[in-house]
Amino acid sequence: MSYDWTAAIERARAHAPFLAHGLDKLPALEALLSAGDGAGALAWAKAAGADAGDVGRALRREKLALAVALAVGDLAGAFPLLIVTGELSAFADRALDAAIAEAIHRRVPDAPSQGFLALALGKHGAQELNYSSDIDPILLYDPQTLPRRERDEPGEAAQRVARTLMELMSHKTEDGYVFRVDLRLRPASEVSPLAIPIDAALSHYESSALAWERAAFIRARACAGDVAAGEQFLAWIRPFVWRKSLDFGAITEIGRLTQRIRANHSGPARPGPGFNLKQGRGGIREVEFFAQTHQLIHGGRHPSIRLRGTRASLDALAEAGLIDPADAVLLGDSYDRLRQVEHRLQMVADQQTHSLPDDAQALDNVARLDGLPDGAALVAELEAITEAVGLRYDRLIAQHAGDGDSVVAVAPQWGEALEAELARLGFADPADLSQRIAGWRDGKLRALRSEAARAAYDAIQLPLLTALAKSPEPDRALLRWEQLLANLPSAVNLFRLLEARPALLELLARILSLAPPLADALARRADLLDPLIDASAFDLPGSVTELAAEFASGEVDGDYQHMLDHVRRKVSERRFALGVQLIEGARDPMEIGQALSRVAEAALDVLARAATAEFERAHGKVPGGELVVMGYGRLGGGVLTHASDLDLVFLFTGDHAADSDGARPLGATLYFNRLAQRVIAALSVPTAEGALYEVDTRLRPSGEQGPIAVSLDSFERYQRESAWTWEHMALARSRVLYGPEAGREQLEGIVRQVLTMPRDAEKLRADVHEMRSTMARHKPAKGALDVKLARGGLVDIEFITHYLQLRDHRGLSPSMGAAVAQLAEAGLLPGDVPAAHGMLGRFLIAARLLAPDAQEPPPAARAVLAKACQCGDWQALSAALAESRAAVARAWAATFGETLEI
Numbered sequence: 001m002s003y004d005w006t007a008a009i010e011r012a013r014a015h016a017p018f019l020a021h022g023l024d025k026l027p028a029l030e031a032l033l034s035a036g037d038g039a040g041a042l043a044w045a046k047a048a049g050a051d052a053g054d055v056g057r058a059l060r061r062e063k064l065a066l067a068v069a070l071a072v073g074d075l076a077g078a079f080p081l082l083i084v085t086g087e088l089s090a091f092a093d094r095a096l097d098a099a100i101a102e103a104i105h106r107r108v109p110d111a112p113s114q115g116f117l118a119l120a121l122g123k124h125g126a127q128e129l130n131y132s133s134d135i136d137p138i139l140l141y142d143p144q145t146l147p148r149r150e151r152d153e154p155g156e157a158a159q160r161v162a163r164t165l166m167e168l169m170s171h172k173t174e175d176g177y178v179f180r181v182d183l184r185l186r187p188a189s190e191v192s193p194l195a196i197p198i199d200a201a202l203s204h205y206e207s208s209a210l211a212w213e214r215a216a217f218i219r220a221r222a223c224a225g226d227v228a229a230g231e232q233f234l235a236w237i238r239p240f241v242w243r244k245s246l247d248f249g250a251i252t253e254i255g256r257l258t259q260r261i262r263a264n265h266s267g268p269a270r271p272g273p274g275f276n277l278k279q280g281r282g283g284i285r286e287v288e289f290f291a292q293t294h295q296l297i298h299g300g301r302h303p304s305i306r307l308r309g310t311r312a313s314l315d316a317l318a319e320a321g322l323i324d325p326a327d328a329v330l331l332g333d334s335y336d337r338l339r340q341v342e343h344r345l346q347m348v349a350d351q352q353t354h355s356l357p358d359d360a361q362a363l364d365n366v367a368r369l370d371g372l373p374d375g376a377a378l379v380a381e382l383e384a385i386t387e388a389v390g391l392r393y394d395r396l397i398a399q400h401a402g403d404g405d406s407v408v409a410v411a412p413q414w415g416e417a418l419e420a421e422l423a424r425l426g427f428a429d430p431a432d433l434s435q436r437i438a439g440w441r442d443g444k445l446r447a448l449r450s451e452a453a454r455a456a457y458d459a460i461q462l463p464l465l466t467a468l469a470k471s472p473e474p475d476r477a478l479l480r481w482e483q484l485l486a487n488l489p490s491a492v493n494l495f496r497l498l499e500a501r502p503a504l505l506e507l508l509a510r511i512l513s514l515a516p517p518l519a520d521a522l523a524r525r526a527d528l529l530d531p532l533i534d535a536s537a538f539d540l541p542g543s544v545t546e547l548a549a550e551f552a553s554g555e556v557d558g559d560y561q562h563m564l565d566h567v568r569r570k571v572s573e574r575r576f577a578l579g580v581q582l583i584e585g586a587r588d589p590m591e592i593g594q595a596l597s598r599v600a601e602a603a604l605d606v607l608a609r610a611a612t613a614e615f616e617r618a619h620g621k622v623p624g625g626e627l628v629v630m631g632y633g634r635l636g637g638g639v640l641t642h643a644s645d646l647d648l649v650f651l652f653t654g655d656h657a658a659d660s661d662g663a664r665p666l667g668a669t670l671y672f673n674r675l676a677q678r679v680i681a682a683l684s685v686p687t688a689e690g691a692l693y694e695v696d697t698r699l700r701p702s703g704e705q706g707p708i709a710v711s712l713d714s715f716e717r718y719q720r721e722s723a724w725t726w727e728h729m730a731l732a733r734s735r736v737l738y739g740p741e742a743g744r745e746q747l748e749g750i751v752r753q754v755l756t757m758p759r760d761a762e763k764l765r766a767d768v769h770e771m772r773s774t775m776a777r778h779k780p781a782k783g784a785l786d787v788k789l790a791r792g793g794l795v796d797i798e799f800i801t802h803y804l805q806l807r808d809h810r811g812l813s814p815s816m817g818a819a820v821a822q823l824a825e826a827g828l829l830p831g832d833v834p835a836a837h838g839m840l841g842r843f844l845i846a847a848r849l850l851a852p853d854a855q856e857p858p859p860a861a862r863a864v865l866a867k868a869c870q871c872g873d874w875q876a877l878s879a880a881l882a883e884s885r886a887a888v889a890r891a892w893a894a895t896f897g898e899t900l901e902i
Contacts, residue, residue, distance in 0.1 A: 004077075062091065085128040095169060145226075241299075242300040291314050291317065311336065538586050630650075652668065800829070
């Protein structure tokens with residue numbers, strides 16, 4: 001592409017006195033630009049101060065040359081916005097770094113530039129500096145490593161460095177200035193010194209920082225000085241910036257800030273003379289706030305959107321499905337153009353201005369510098385841009401301010417008025433309930449002790465009580481809400497989420513009414529509601545591979561403990577969302593069970609890899625040996641419930657006599673047994689994020705007395721020579737879940753060979769019959785709705801299926817549904833057994849949430865159970881369950897010649 005460098009230089013000389021002065025002062029640079037050598041011009045500019053002999057003079061000369069080169073390249077169309085802002089930002093980094101080094105050197109010659117650092121914030125942090133921008137660094141120091149004279153206190157030494165830095169950067173000389181430096185974004189700037197100890201800054205951001213400071217740190221970057229220490233500091237405060245739970249309080253703060261900016265902005269409301277491109281409605285700041293608001297809300301859960309650049313952030317938000325892609329494009333294009341016009345304003349006289357000139361002639365001058373015919377053309381273009389941006393930003397703030405359903409300013413809150421309102425809503429004992437609610441605010445509940453929490457709760461009280469009253473079981477829902485509040489250390493964010501998303505109130509009330517396990521999960525982690533604001537929460541999770549990538553993608557900095565916490569959060573969110581889908585009737589319970597299994601398999605994959613990597617750091621690897629994990633039972637069959645344990649067996653490939661090659665070597669058997677224990681702990685030990693799964697390893701060779709992990713050779717030998725019939729039955733429902741491809745294939749071959757071994761049919765029948773009789777005596781049904789253990793239930797189907805699989809070598813699928821269907825198709829099972837298995841299986845998955853004690857639940861839960869099992873009502877469901885058990889009893893009689901008492 002050809003660029004008109006000549007016209008760009010002519011416009012610069014005609015309409016921008018600052019650029020004309022620079023071109024006159026730098027003829028060698030003008031010659032390169034006239035020749036169209038943009039790259040050469042930038043290289044020349046960066047070396048313009050090389051022979052200055054003084055750091056301050058060198059930086060000022062480079063600044064002028066770079067500003068001229070970038071401006072002419074911009075006007076010519078050769079340097080797009082990101083090149084311009086990126087080069088200016090990179091120069092700011094170099095300048096600060098040189099100033100810090102010079103300041104330290106002046107006090108302590110030959111000392112290394114360490115222990116003092118600059119964090120870039122705002123446009124500098126985002127690498128989006130404009131032509132005449134301030135920079136807003138935060139200066140930090142480490143008292144232990146900052147070079148200083150022996151008699152200097154660390155604090156005084158740091159302030160000397162900061163003052164010298166300010167002089168080098170901001171003092172205006174005959175060569176101009178480098179950057180105006182604004183340090184007011186530092187913690188407690190009205191009382192704090194220019195440079196702050198790292199530990200003091202950490203304490204501030206962990207305890208008393210304000211919401212706007214979180215927004216500022218979205219774009220923070222360690223840019224100069226001791227950059228490694230700066231990056232470590234940013235890693236330490238990441239939890240302050242990126243909250244794990246959705247933060248709708250951030251929206252309130254951003255909305256208030258917007259209102260203050262608009263209210264205090266005295267300039268024109270629409271583009272025209274005097275209009276402020278930065279602060280005006282639909283201007284630069286509103287595009288930035290649009291991106292940052294979404295980042296603050298969702299960034300804790302979506303690491304992919306934690307970007308500094310405005311355009312890149314908008315694109316990432318669209319890619320993550322958090323904003324409309326069309327809005328991302330419009331806002332991004334608008335932002336680029338607004339910034340470009342902002343640059344034109346500043347090129348004229350190197351002034352930090354964002355406003356269109358008041359004078360018509362000056363406005364025409366800016367437009368012609370830009371290449372437009374006059375100011376009217378520029379204003380017309382800006383009117384269209386700012387109106388489109390303003391509409392989208394207005395919609396964002398209005399959307400998150402609530403739609404009126406949550407406004408309760410006129411609602412009765414306390415005393416007799418509240419009691420009357422509770423009576424109107426239909427609560428059984430409004431007087432007692434009114435007193436209980438008043439008690440919540442009297443210090444009895446930690447979550448409501450702060451004024452902010454009480455104010456946030458007041459905003460949702462009436463819609464909350466209305467939703468609870470409308471729920472299927474109001475009294476039960478209210479009790480569980482009370483328990484939830486009692487267990488939460490803080491509930492402000494939950495209240496704000498419910499205020500911002502009133503539709504969640506009814507869903508919350510249904511959860512509290514219908515599903516005790518989900519209510520218990522919420523009492524431990526109220527932020528489990530967060531994902532439900534997104535319609536995608538009602539999609540089934542993807543493949544195991546996709547889930548594993550999601551679980552492994554969090555920012556855990558290589559920290560093993562953080563990885564454990566991250567996976568626990570992700571799994572909890574997925575399991576909770578699947579539970580909500582089930583009680584809402586959004587999915588077939590079988591689909592939910594299969595999804596729960598994929599979630600568990602993905603967690604196993606990620607945590608086994610993490611545990612192995614952690615273990616290998618100390619003990620190395622066993623040459624030729626790798627861990628292999630098999631899933632048994634419901635996990636092996638690929639259909640879990642919300643109450644399922646993980647039945648796992650650990651094996652390893654290679655020579656059991658080999659040793660590992662690490663700093664602390666272990667023999668292979670001990671190595672893999674300890675590694676298996678690490679994996680079990682990774683899956684089961686509670687962390688700060690709670691527990692994950694119960695792991696059962698009792699199906700391993702030799703049972704509870706045997707080693708946790710054995711070699712594949714030992715496993716094969718045991719299965720062929722020593723295993724009991726029940727162990728082969730369990731093997732029929734096993735599946736390899738983790739391990740190298742070769743190890744998987746070898747193990748799958750062993751399983752096939754064992755399952756197809758010739759057997760004495762009579763002995764097999766006797767063993768199966770004896771085992772089931774023993775189980776029936778020692779492990780009876782837990783309640784009337786225990787369709788697993790009750791005779792004619794799922795366990796009986798499993799015993800019949802495994803018997804036929806081992807006897808006839810047919811239907812050898814670990815999936816019970818597939819195995820039953822294949823056996824029926826082969827004529828080995830009655831044709832009604834697959835339907836019976838489907839009915840009982842669906843009921844079990846749903847009942848684990850809706851009737852976890854296996855007793856008949858309240859009417860509302862009964863209705864949800866009936867719907868989940870595709871029955872019209874509870875009576876129809878009861879009849880269908882009875883018929884399914886009868887079908888199983890008939891199959892039992894046909895298979896074993898014994899009548900079941902059901």
